[in-house]
Amino acid sequence: MAAPVNIIVGSHVWVEDPVLAWVDGEVFRINGEEVHINRTDGKMVVANISKVFPKDTEAPPGGVDDMTKLSYLHEPGVLHNLAMRYELNEIYTYTGNILIAVNPFQRLPHLYDTHMMEQYKGAAFGELSPHVFAVADASYRAMINEGKSNSILVSGESGAGKTETTKMLMRYLAYLGGRSGVEGRTVEQQVLESNPVLETFGNAKTVRNNNSSRFGKFVEIQFDKSGRISGAAVRTYLLERSRVCQISDPERNYHCFYLLCAAPPEEREKYKLGSPSSFHYLNQSNCYALDGVNDAEEYLATRRAMDIVGISEEEQEAIFRVVAAILHLGNIEFAKGEEIDSSVIKDDKSRFHLNTTAELLRCDAKSLENALIKRVMVTPEEIITRTLDPVGALGSRDALAKTMYSRLFDWLVDKINNSIGQDPNSKTLIGVLDIYGFESFKLNSFEQFCINFTNEKLQQHFNQHVFKMEQEEYTKEEINWSYIEFVDNQDVLDLIEKKPGGIIALLDEACMFPKSTHETFAQKLYQTFKNNKRFIKPKLSRTSFTLSHYAGEVTYLADLFLDKNKDYVVAEHQDLLTASTCSFVAGLFPPSPEESSKSSKFSSIGSRFKLQLQSLMETLSSTEPHYIRCVKPNNVLKPAIFENLNIIQQLRCGGVLEAIRISCAGYPTRRTFYEFLLRFGVLAPEVLDGK
Numbered sequence: 001m002a003a004p005v006n007i008i009v010g011s012h013v014w015v016e017d018p019v020l021a022w023v024d025g026e027v028f029r030i031n032g033e034e035v036h037i038n039r040t041d042g043k044m045v046v047a048n049i050s051k052v053f054p055k056d057t058e059a060p061p062g063g064v065d066d067m068t069k070l071s072y073l074h075e076p077g078v079l080h081n082l083a084m085r086y087e088l089n090e091i092y093t094y095t096g097n098i099l100i101a102v103n104p105f106q107r108l109p110h111l112y113d114t115h116m117m118e119q120y121k122g123a124a125f126g127e128l129s130p131h132v133f134a135v136a137d138a139s140y141r142a143m144i145n146e147g148k149s150n151s152i153l154v155s156g157e158s159g160a161g162k163t164e165t166t167k168m169l170m171r172y173l174a175y176l177g178g179r180s181g182v183e184g185r186t187v188e189q190q191v192l193e194s195n196p197v198l199e200t201f202g203n204a205k206t207v208r209n210n211n212s213s214r215f216g217k218f219v220e221i222q223f224d225k226s227g228r229i230s231g232a233a234v235r236t237y238l239l240e241r242s243r244v245c246q247i248s249d250p251e252r253n254y255h256c257f258y259l260l261c262a263a264p265p266e267e268r269e270k271y272k273l274g275s276p277s278s279f280h281y282l283n284q285s286n287c288y289a290l291d292g293v294n295d296a297e298e299y300l301a302t303r304r305a306m307d308i309v310g311i312s313e314e315e316q317e318a319i320f321r322v323v324a325a326i327l328h329l330g331n332i333e334f335a336k337g338e339e340i341d342s343s344v345i346k347d348d349k350s351r352f353h354l355n356t357t358a359e360l361l362r363c364d365a366k367s368l369e370n371a372l373i374k375r376v377m378v379t380p381e382e383i384i385t386r387t388l389d390p391v392g393a394l395g396s397r398d399a400l401a402k403t404m405y406s407r408l409f410d411w412l413v414d415k416i417n418n419s420i421g422q423d424p425n426s427k428t429l430i431g432v433l434d435i436y437g438f439e440s441f442k443l444n445s446f447e448q449f450c451i452n453f454t455n456e457k458l459q460q461h462f463n464q465h466v467f468k469m470e471q472e473e474y475t476k477e478e479i480n481w482s483y484i485e486f487v488d489n490q491d492v493l494d495l496i497e498k499k500p501g502g503i504i505a506l507l508d509e510a511c512m513f514p515k516s517t518h519e520t521f522a523q524k525l526y527q528t529f530k531n532n533k534r535f536i537k538p539k540l541s542r543t544s545f546t547l548s549h550y551a552g553e554v555t556y557l558a559d560l561f562l563d564k565n566k567d568y569v570v571a572e573h574q575d576l577l578t579a580s581t582c583s584f585v586a587g588l589f590p591p592s593p594e595e596s597s598k599s600s601k602f603s604s605i606g607s608r609f610k611l612q613l614q615s616l617m618e619t620l621s622s623t624e625p626h627y628i629r630c631v632k633p634n635n636v637l638k639p640a641i642f643e644n645l646n647i648i649q650q651l652r653c654g655g656v657l658e659a660i661r662i663s664c665a666g667y668p669t670r671r672t673f674y675e676f677l678l679r680f681g682v683l684a685p686e687v688l689d690g691k
């Protein structure tokens, strides 16, 4: 392949480096395709000409605020530009109308004060430095001027800054659409205060982020005819339930547990709480406190935020009673019973926690004990009571904790929505999506599968939007559109969600068939998709499978897929809590319509999530989208560290490449642009040859 632009002896270029990603240098010899480079760090290297990119020696030292202003739009150019800006605390950069936000990992209050908001109000997009406020302002003005709903899609990996960005967007929209000088609980105040409430119950410290949202979120802010905020709704996606019972060092459980253990003494006494280290659900990790966070103050702040969003004092008391009950529940241990495969409450300590759990949940202690250690099976002939061994009883206990917590979280979301209220007359809204980015770890399970499925969906939405914009651009320029083929990910989506025959459908089938195991499920996948080019069976593996996602290959371990896809409430748990004398607790467990059947009915998390995504995509499609790509500059969560390889990986997965594609109107030559796409496999080489 020919060099993208003339590279000659004396050219300043970028050359690949395994550690630094790209290093600059000067060409001192060219032998056919071999380019000899004297790097600025003194090393001499030889590289193939196709891997060498020209460096713009006249680029301004502080970088450019829009990537489209770069003379050479290639990966090293993009990276270098971001690095130069980051060094000057210029964390925002445009790529056309897409905003790239690099997490500063330090407070930059001057960036977000009222003065800044005033400046961005009504300013033309691109006139001022890149900023989240500019994106929010553009969405708001587009909504007012065109009478159309807008959406802002914030993406990026864990810890990249999505939630902070979302909060900033919401603050700015509240500033634009709020009622000045109005006291009390206004809609915009309620919208803003819903953040700390959701964070207390849905966020936790993980290795990747001290305040990681363990759920996805779409906030719809509704506006009336005069552009004032008149209602709002929060939709949440896939709360991580396993965290309630299982955490690993140095992570934490959901913030609310620690906050409650730091509540004023009279409340701790009421709930019989002590230090977090005395609870099994918290002491599996040695991390209890967070740097710079005072849990006691956070507890009071959460109570205030709950007041503002309209959660009554009585409801708050019940909420924290359930939180405390979950902690006590986790401390109930079991020992082997006299009968074979049976269990009993282990000792007095466990008995104390059992009684306290029952007291807090306002249910009968004996019924709680039975619900934990016994199962009732209904056969056509008879009703059989079966006992659980200690391992089974622990599983039963944890299942109850997870169900209670996820019901509590859903209740909070519903309550926030009811209390803020929807405006039935609102014709336009601005939706802000803060959702997990593409994930690929050493071990990937059902959660990563769902997260990456979401990202495939969003990528398709992005592609379609870009495609439309590009097409318009090309038509304007009278360029033949027909031979430009963009990568379409419909085939991966079919593989995952097609009905019948997609992975989710096969998983549901496996879950409903009593004899299925993760092995039979994996075999079924291997058989069904053996000729699918997006599906790979790793050699030697019996239960894992690899999907070729738009952002790269990910290998999933099917081992827990069946368990994690099953969403049912054990009938005994349901009966126990429905009978609670506390209306709040009973309300979390409304009697199921098929009361008569004593079975624990299966419902599929995967299929429910698929429907939720479908509805989200429908909403997004009816809006004018804006994109913010958050980038995490390092994994140590510290300011001023810019890890090139890490960032490149995110730019590749996060669709920044496609973002650049949007902006190619300002491109110096389309050929260079195609070279760029080719490098990432977005274009086939024949397309370029045809140019």
Ligand SMILES: Nc1ncnc2c1ncn2[C@@H]1O[C@H](COP(=O)(O)OP(=O)(O)OP(=O)(O)O)[C@@H](O)[C@H]1O
Pocket (backbone or CB within 6 Å): 103, 104, 105, 106, 107, 108, 156, 157, 158, 159, 160, 161, 162, 163, 164, 165, 208, 209, 210, 211, 212, 213, 214, 436, 437, 630
């Ligand atoms: N604009 C910003 N200014 C200052 N600090 C920031 C900014 N954005 C992010 N941070 C810091 O980075 C941390 C992680 O950000 P955030 O929680 O928004 O990430 P996230 O992408 O939402 O992660 P997750 O997917 O895990 O929820 C924040 O707690 C904050 O300390």
